């Protein structure tokens with residue numbers, strides 16, 4: 001990293017802040033920890049200044065309560081230093097926009113909901129510079145994800161199938177649905193740059209999920225090599241069968257010693273047409289969180305562990321991105337054999 005990398009990023013960060021609807025009278029807090037990327041902190045600071053907003057950088061001690069290695073996992077446990085410091089929390093609550101440049105973010109830390117409830121909007125950023133630039137969102141993406149979210153809200157069930165053998169029925173009654181669009185423009189909104197996806201938090205799913213070679217398992221950031229079959233009843237993974245990958249998943253569930261590890265969490269589909277499925281093979285693991293896998297247009301993304309709607313606090317969070325699935329909500333197919341269908 002040299003002094004020019006931050007200058008190179010100012011334009012992209014400025015574009016992002018404009019998508020976040022940053023106004024000149026607003027206050028931006030750039031939240032960092034000692035291992036945050038210096039070039040991102042500098043670029044965020046410069047971009048906020050370029051937009052004419054108030055800006056300050058808050059660097060807090062690193063370290064989080066999640067027992068797994070902090071390698072941009074997507075676990076989002078929050079920083080212990082912030083979780084224990086009401087002054088830091090108050091600063092974030094008073095900000096109009098927080099640019100969260102910490103390693104893991106706060107997505108699964110209850111304090112984040114408290115901060116958002118004050119109207120603060122938060123944008124989390126951690127992937128490699130060219131991943132950010134290549135997947136820069138545009139304003140119209142919001143209509144796309146909102147349309148998907150509306151469809152989930154209006155549907156009673158989701159059916160996911162694949163030629164590999166996936167056949168999962170998901171009850172969408174009273175389900176909470178959400179989206180990620182890569183910028184945070186509404187008060188109280190959290191988002192992640194880059195991302196474009198529709199997701200929901202169901203309680204009941206039944207059937208089986210069959211992972212095929214080439215699917216991606218996160219946070220391990222690995223491609224599945226052997227077919228894995230997961231049998232699911234009432235949202236609980238009853239059985240995992242297959243070869244080495246099945247053994248790894250089963251061992252992860254066991255080692256986590258977490259009662260929610262074998263339960264399904266959020267699920268949905270990706271709409272990020274710029275995402276590259278092979279990005280995960282091209283970067284070192286510490287350079288990316290894996291958003292190109294998670295938001296890949298036409299994927300089926302599902303996960304395990306934490307479930308805020310059902311008040312399941314858990315650090316045992318797998319995100320699994322699958323290709324070649326068909327995802328149908330009631331009578332409407334949104335992904336056909338891995339191809340995103342949009343009106």
Ligand SMILES: [Fe+2]
Pocket residue numbers: 074266303317318319
């Ligand atoms: Fe997740």
